[in-house]
Amino acid sequence: MRFGVGNGWRGLTAAALLTGLAAAGCGESGDAPDASGAKAKASATAEVAARGGSIGAAGSACELPVTFDIAEFWEAEAIDAASRQGETGNEITDDLADAFLHQGRVTMACEVDAKPAGKLGFLRVWTGRPGDADARAVLEGFVTAEEGASGAEYRSFTTGSLSGTEVEYTTTSELLEETKKERALAVSTPDGPVVVHLGGMDTEEHEAMLPAYELAKKTLEVTA
Numbered sequence: 001m002r003f004g005v006g007n008g009w010r011g012l013t014a015a016a017l018l019t020g021l022a023a024a025g026c027g028e029s030g031d032a033p034d035a036s037g038a039k040a041k042a043s044a045t046a047e048v049a050a051r052g053g054s055i056g057a058a059g060s061a062c063e064l065p066v067t068f069d070i071a072e073f074w075e076a077e078a079i080d081a082a083s084r085q086g087e088t089g090n091e092i093t094d095d096l097a098d099a100f101l102h103q104g105r106v107t108m109a110c111e112v113d114a115k116p117a118g119k120l121g122f123l124r125v126w127t128g129r130p131g132d133a134d135a136r137a138v139l140e141g142f143v144t145a146e147e148g149a150s151g152a153e154y155r156s157f158t159t160g161s162l163s164g165t166e167v168e169y170t171t172t173s174e175l176l177e178e179t180k181k182e183r184a185l186a187v188s189t190p191d192g193p194v195v196v197h198l199g200g201m202d203t204e205e206h207e208a209m210l211p212a213y214e215l216a217k218k219t220l221e222v223t224a
Contacts, residue, residue, distance in 0.1 A: 046210065049211035051069045051070075052070055053069070055112070056223050064109060064110060065127060065189040072117065073116045074117050074123070079109055104143075106194075111123070112212075121199055122199060123197070123212060124196075125195070126142070127191075131192070139166075146169075147171070148171040148174070149169050150171075151169050161222070165186050166186075167184050181203045182199055189222050196216055196220075
């Protein structure tokens, strides 16, 4: 289970959250089974967003082990997790930052913000170390580490030359007293596993952003 970050932070950019934690650190501190074939078929015919650009290649907003297209108007920003570790000098805020940047076996590397397109949520990309080749195990670890996660349904998928594992699940926030849908996929690359996750402020926003997720999934390739 992650260190108390919770789903209430999901609406903030990584930069905004980590900047807030750094500011707090300067002050005083106080004390599933596989899904059915019907779902796989539905995914194959899902709506795909209009393309706005591509990330992953050298020189793009986020240089990653994979490349994929992002939806029109969405904006990508690279996350340098290594430079954020221990930057506040405060044990509590540093632990919170670490929990936000790491989940299971992977570390946040990029977030694509839907706000410029009029939606509230992010497509976040997480990367792992080379040699961690089992995409299913990496994805299961990612979901297990998510606070309040339940009802995970896994399935295999293939796109282009890549194959991997996809999951749909829900998270429940005790703070907000609400449950919402989440979706993620994982693939293995020579440079390590990659997880692409779509959250959203709530289920309605999540479903509105699914075409952007499907665009990423449809165009996913290993970086040349």
